Amino acid sequence: xxxxxxxxxxxxxxxxxxxxxxxxxxxxxxxxxxxxxxxxxxxxxxxxxxxxxxxxxxxxxxxxxxxxxxxxxxxxxxxxxxxxxxxxxxxxxxxxxxxxxxxxxxxxxxxxxxxxxxxxxxxxxxxxxxxxxxxxxxxxxxxxxxxxxxxxxxxxxxxxxxxxxxxxxxxxxxxxxxxxxxxxxxxxxxxxxxxxxxxxxxxxxxxxxxxxxxxxxxxxxxxxxxxxxxxxxxxxxxxxxxxxxxxxxxxxxxxxxxxxxxxxxxxxxxxxxxxxxxxxxxxxxxxxxxxxxxxxxxxxxxx
Numbered sequence: 001x002x003x004x005x006x007x008x009x010x011x012x013x014x015x016x017x018x019x020x021x022x023x024x025x026x027x028x029x030x031x032x033x034x035x036x037x038x039x040x041x042x043x044x045x046x047x048x049x050x051x052x053x054x055x056x057x058x059x060x061x062x063x064x065x066x067x068x069x070x071x072x073x074x075x076x077x078x079x080x081x082x083x084x085x086x087x088x089x090x091x092x093x094x095x096x097x098x099x100x101x102x103x104x105x106x107x108x109x110x111x112x113x114x115x116x117x118x119x120x121x122x123x124x125x126x127x128x129x130x131x132x133x134x135x136x137x138x139x140x141x142x143x144x145x146x147x148x149x150x151x152x153x154x155x156x157x158x159x160x161x162x163x164x165x166x167x168x169x170x171x172x173x174x175x176x177x178x179x180x181x182x183x184x185x186x187x188x189x190x191x192x193x194x195x196x197x198x199x200x201x202x203x204x205x206x207x208x209x210x211x212x213x214x215x216x217x218x219x220x221x222x223x224x225x226x227x228x229x230x231x232x233x234x235x236x237x238x239x240x241x242x243x244x245x246x247x248x249x250x251x252x253x254x255x256x257x258x259x260x261x262x263x264x265x266x267x268x269x270x271x272x273x274x275x276x277x278x279x280x281x282x283x284x285x286x287x288x289x290x291x292x293x294x295x296x297x298x299x300x301x302x303x
Contacts, residue, residue: 059122
């Protein structure tokens with residue numbers, strides 16, 4: 001679809017459909033329908049990050065791409081933080097359905113603002129492309145060792161990040177901490193560190209190198225993992241914050257590396273990056289449940 005429509009229009013439609021799917025999810029009755037609505041939301045929303053990464057890679061000068069991608073990733077961090085904290089607070093005082101309705105309404109307004117404010121593409125024109133051409137381009141990207149490296153890094157980064165946030169809530173609501181729903185949702189305020197880290201980290205990629213910033217990212221994540229082994233809730237939160245900072249620095253560096261090494265077919269390269277990125281989150285996040293059940297937090301951190 002990214003080759004058939006303008007970048008701006010495709011992202012706008014994806015955002016609107018995702019907002020509507022969110023409202024449908026709030027209206028459903030039963031787990032199966034809720035799951036189906038959320039799956040639909042994830043499917044239609046997939047058009048935004050892949051096309052956004054391609055848009056930036058096409059429209060931004062290569063010397064400034066790292067900074068631009070860092071600001072974009074910082075924006076996603078702010079959205080994630082606002083959604084999770086806001087949903088936690090609203091649902092604590094009303095219900096999760098009201099929170100979902102409110103989020104859907106905000107997302108519709110955001111989509112309209114996005115359409116009105118984003119400049120149209122200067123370096124891309126929609127074109128029809130047969131399926132075999134798509135497959136050929138994806139095969140070429142997968143054959144590129146530089147792109148494969150960034151795909152692998154994206155999968156590893158989101159594996160750690162998603163698994164930590166999936167299961168830290170279970171740890172903190174259990175003894176000896178026994179935090180309430182509102183208090184646990186405040187953990188997502190650590191995303192604020194991610195906003196700063198991705199913005200500055202992206203700029204530092206342009207100044208130094210992706211390799212250096214990726215080393216910094218994974219070193220910070222490792223330090224955060226070690227901190228979460230502490231029993232003090234202050235140190236646990238500090239560890240989660242460090243993991244968040246490392247993740248967003250790494251994600252900025254890896255995603256800008258995809259655009260810089262993709263050649264002309266940037267949307268195909270971005271789509272593959274996001275495929276590996278979300279596979280890392282989905283597979284490791286699911287497998288992490290087995291480790292949580294059988295080995296607790298130590299098992300989660302071990303993987």
